[in-house]
């Protein structure tokens with residue numbers, strides 16, 4: 551057996567998690583709170599964090615300019631604010647976008663990295679400590695060492711990765727998701743499903759990550775009917791948040807595969823939400839992988855109580871609805887881009903450019 555598993559984030563999940571664990575905020579004297587434009591103010595998460603900071607007499611400043619699919623410009627602006635405010639730790643509140651932006655901000659606040667070198671793979675391993683509070687249930691970014699940013703130069707999304715990007719704490723409370731729209735609930739749930747399924751199809755899959763992935767896939771499959779119907783109890787929300795965190799732990803070890811690498815073009819060029827982009831490609835990539843590693847695919851299907859990839863595709867179709875319109879020329883361009891992406895090579899069996907194009911065509915035309 552060969553195993554190498556490192557996930558240093560302390561995860562705490564409970565009702566009223568932030569207020570009940572106010573002491574964890576004592577990791578610094580002044581926080582930069584990183585959020586999106588609106589949701590943290592509306593769902594109670596920002597109020598809870600400020601309550602916990604005030605209780606401990608910790609100062610803070612708020613950077614609330616993070617957009618979906620954050621840009622390089624946004625994280626440099628946030629890092630400038632962190633430095634000006636002399637923040638010594640970062641609190642991320644929100645979906646994957648603020649959480650990923652917060653990681654790059656925490657890195658850039660203490661590391662002198664030129665914009666042209668940000669995606670060079672040579673970013674050192676120094677960042678401010680972080681506390682992450684996810685308010686969507688999908689990316690699992692609260693437990694991964696990745697920050698995924700829009701990379702205009704390469705017309706895609708590119709991840710930066712370093713052990714220092716693991717948050718120190720992840721605080722999970724599903725109460726913030728009560729008013730999360732059905733669209734974002736569905737798309738983020740499918741993102742987390744994709745993480746666990748891809749983790750099992752990854753060249754880096756390992757025995758522990760597989761155990762965690764199977765549990766996450768089982769939990770998510772038990773929510774398929776609710777995702778199709780659009781009805782969620784508090785317990786469903788908790789289950790989705792827990793499964794999302796598990797999916798994050800999985801990819802923190804295995805990384806993602808061709809599905810994510812191919813999905814980035816759907817987001818970059820068509821504005822399709824990250825999780826939906828993965829969901830539109832996942833079934834077809836499983837069918838491709840089944841030819842080379844049938845036992846892996848049957849293991850995944852088994853967790854969902856299914857026998858065939860076609861059954862899974864039909865379920866996904868029920869949840870995601872009709873696919874957007876694409877033309878062949880677009881898919882040719884996406885295939886060129888994905889063929890250059892590292893994520894493709896992380897698949898248990900790597901598709902070449904013509905196979906990538908086939909997967910796009912079968913999924914989207």
Ligand code: NAP
Nearest residue numbers: 586587588589618619645646647685686689691694696726
């Ligand atoms: P998101 O872009 O963070 O958020 C989507 C929308 O949901 C935003 O409009 C946001 O509003 C809103 N929202 C967030 N929480 C809400 C709540 N509790 N109630 C109501 N609205 C809420 O979407 P996401 O899918 O969570 O994250 C996607 C990003 O994560 C992508 O950039 C993707 O590449 C990245 N990702 C990272 C990893 C990783 O390991 N680092 C893994 C997978 C994906 P506001 O803007 O107002 O907050």
Ligand code: ZN
Nearest residue numbers: 689741810824
């Ligand atoms: Zn993802």
